[in-house]
Every structure is written in structure tokens, then in C-alpha cells.
Amino acid sequence: MIALIDCNNFYASCEQVFQPQLAGKPLVVLSNNDGNVIARSSEAKKLGIGMGVLTGSVRGFVRSHELQIRSSNYALYGDMSSRVMETLEELLPNVERYSIDEAFADLSGLSRARMLELCQHVRHRVQRHTGLQVSIGVAQTKTLAKVANRLAKRRPELSGVCIGTETESFGRILEQMETGDVWGIGRKISRKLTGFGIHNAKQLRDADPVWIKKQFSVVLMRTVLELRGESCLKLEEPEESRKSLMCGRSFGKPLKELEDIRPALTHFVQNAVTRLWKYKQATSALTVYLSTNRFRKNIAQRSVSASVELSATDNLILLNAAAQRALEQAFESGFEYHKVGVLLHDLVSVKNIPASLFETESGIKNSPELMWAVRKINAKFGRYTVASASVSGSSDWRARSKFRSPAFTTCWNELPLVQA
DNA sequence: TCTGGGGTCCTAGGACCC
DNA sequence: TCTGGGGTCCTAGGACCC
Secondary structure (H helix, E strand, O other): OEEEEEEOOHHHHHHHHHOHHHOOOOEEEEOHHHOEEEEEOHHHHHOOOOOOOEHHHHHHHHHHHOOEEEEOOHHHHHHHHHHHHHHHHHHOOOEEEEEOOEEEEEOOOOOHHHHHHHHHHHHHHHHHHHOOOEEEEEEOOHHHHHHHHHHHHHOHHHOOEEEOOOHHHHHHHHHOOEHHHOOOOOHHHHHHHHHOOOOEHHHHHOOOHHHHHHHOOHHHHHHHHHHOOOOOOOOOOOOOOOOOEEEEEEEEEEEOOHHHHHHHHHHHHHHHHHHHHHOOEEEEEEEEEEEEOOOOOOOOOOEEEEEEEEEEEOOHHHHHHHHHHHHHHHOOOOOOEEEEEEEEEOOEEHHHOOHHHHOOOOOOOOOHHHHHHHHHHHHHHOOOOOOOHHHOOOOOOOOOOOOEOOOOOOOHHHOOOOOO
């Protein structure tokens, strides 16, 4: 049996935990650049505010319903996520961190009564450690655990825990679910299924897997089998690390000049490499993406990328130099650029690289001592205390973030104040 | 006015080989 | 005029997730 543990309204709840005046109020969290809504408190959902709607379209609720608005604050959410995950790992075997606010765990071998007890215990402990609420769904497969989790959220009488033991009992529930609500089925596939007369999840479950594979793909076939209770998606081993890593953002205002884009890219490279260090990985290929704003139909559009191959390295200076070269290749003047980003791929664990491969033929010496010092200083005083020279300079690229709350848990200067 | 960011997996098709 | 076919590797792009 597999459990799916999921934080309720994660971003909005993180804001509420540190700002008690937000509790019980409709609240939305905005995307980078404050463009649209990416998270909502349950009160905001009740107002009918949809996921992804433009910020402008919810302004009316500020006056009429005291809607609260926050820019997204990933330092806070990331740190709260770690606290939740650590609590789960203390209490449950084989926890797989699936996303910032979700984890799977293996509960095989426990009786139904024991599972229920354990899941309620987990809920109380997470609530006590972090102030956040989680819902838990348990079933034979990951896909069914998602379904159970959905029920745990929707039916108050379950107190946040739904354990489905028999596949049979999912029949009526699946009948009321649209195919698009099943994990792994998005808009495109859902529409194609409708064309074949498959409208709900039960019909999908009962479709012929071989036919599904032929018409769609092996991916959807697995989903069908998973809905039948046949496990196709195993828990991932925790030591398997990520394969690629990216960092990029849209600019606060459009940029036309290469020299204005450079500092933004340097900043993203530094962010990406810091994460590379954290997981003790190195990269042997890097791609820089550069694009205009696709939503502005009246300007000339351009979306390009350029790649560079390297011998495996985690050296910030080398990687930034490579990224800047790629940017030069991709850049062409005459466009209003809106976004730049870097993708590090072919990641390998540093310990799997023979030392000799860390030597470099280029003029820039790989200097572990320097990198070590940069790492220590930035870990202690903040991520960009020591940064490549081109980070400084114009800051036109920085995103708007008008409503950001303090980094309560990760920055000494922004700790919450408690009045006794 | 404003239109997120960071991932994974799979497939199709081209290049190349024998 | 006829102009193989199967395997592998790589890449770009699609679809999905949160």
C-alpha cells in the first residue's frame, strides 16, 4: 500500500502560519513578476478565484472581500517543505519526496486500523512541527493514492485521511471523476479520450490496455493498469538524484542589449550552481535559453537556445564563462527579450568523477579551495554575498515582487517578531 | 498594466552503421 | 527502371506534473 501525503494549499498556508492576521482570510500568492495567481487559500477558492488567473482580474476582491495578496516567497516555502519532509521521514518508512509539498511512502504490511492510526499521528506531528495541515490518501498504487488523497481533502468526515483497501470501492468514485482529474492525464489526452467516448475515470479504467497503448502511449496504459490496482509506478529510491537542473526567470522589463542580459544570466547560473553543490553533483552540458514575450503578439518573436559541452565540472567560474559564451551565440539584436535561463544537464554525482577529469584545459584553473570558500561564505551570509562580477550592474532584469513577505525562516534580518 | 518556474519521461525521426 | 532493412544512438519536442 502506498500513501500520498500532501500539504493543503501549501504556499498560502506557509504565508498564514507566519502572518496570523491572514488566517481565515481569502489569500492568493502570485507568480514571479506578480503576473498571475499560483496559489489560493481555501477562502479564496470559495470566492471562485481560479488557478492561474491574471492578477488584474482579482483586484476587485481586495475591496469587496478583503482579499490578501502576497508575491511568492520561495525561500520560505522551500524551508517549510524541508521541515515537513524531515518530519515525514522520522515517522514513515521509504519516503519519496515527490514535489515541494507532496511525498509518497510505503505502508505495506500494516493493518487498516494501524494505517489509520499512523496517518493521523503523522498529521498531528506535522501540524505541531510546522503549523501546516496535510491530507493523506492510501491505496494499492500511486495513481489510486492520488484519488484517495483527493477524497481525504474533499470529505470533512474523513478528518484528512482516506484509506482505500479494495479496488472495488473506487468504482463509484472514479465514475464521478473526469479523466482530466486523473494523475498523468492533462488537457490534450483528456480531449482525445472524449473523442473515443471515454468521459470518466471508470470508463478509462475499464478500457482495453492494449488498445490504449496503441492509440495513445505506454504511459497512459500504465495509468489504466494503476487504476485497476496493478502497480506500475514504483517508489523512487532516495539516493537516485536529479538528472537536470534549471534556473531562469522573466525580466521586470524587456531587455534589448546583450550587456543588460548578462548580469541576469550570471545570477541564474550562480543560483543553479549553488543547487548543484548542495546535491554534490557536476554537469557536463549546459544550455542557455533566451526568448521574447510570447504573449505580446505585436512584437517580433524569437526563442532560441545554445548549448555547450564541457568535461564534468561544478566550477562556478567555468560554468558562468560557458553560459556567457552560449548567450553570445544565441543572442541577436533587434528583439525585446523577456526571459533568460540556464539548464544544466547530464548531471553526475561528484564522487563518480575521477579527479583527473576535474582538471581543465582552458585558461581558468579549477580551484576547489576558491569554490569551497565561496560556498561557505554564501551559506553563512546569503546566496549572493560573493558573486561573479557581472551579477552587479544593471538590475533592470529583476522581477517585480511588490507583495513579498519576509523570509521568516531563512534570513536573520527577517525573523518574525514575537510580542510577549 | 499583468501572462511562473522547475522538473520527468516518452516518442518520432534523422544520422549512421553493417 | 530498379535503388534493403534492421539496429542503435542522439536530439528536439510534446505531454504531463506540481
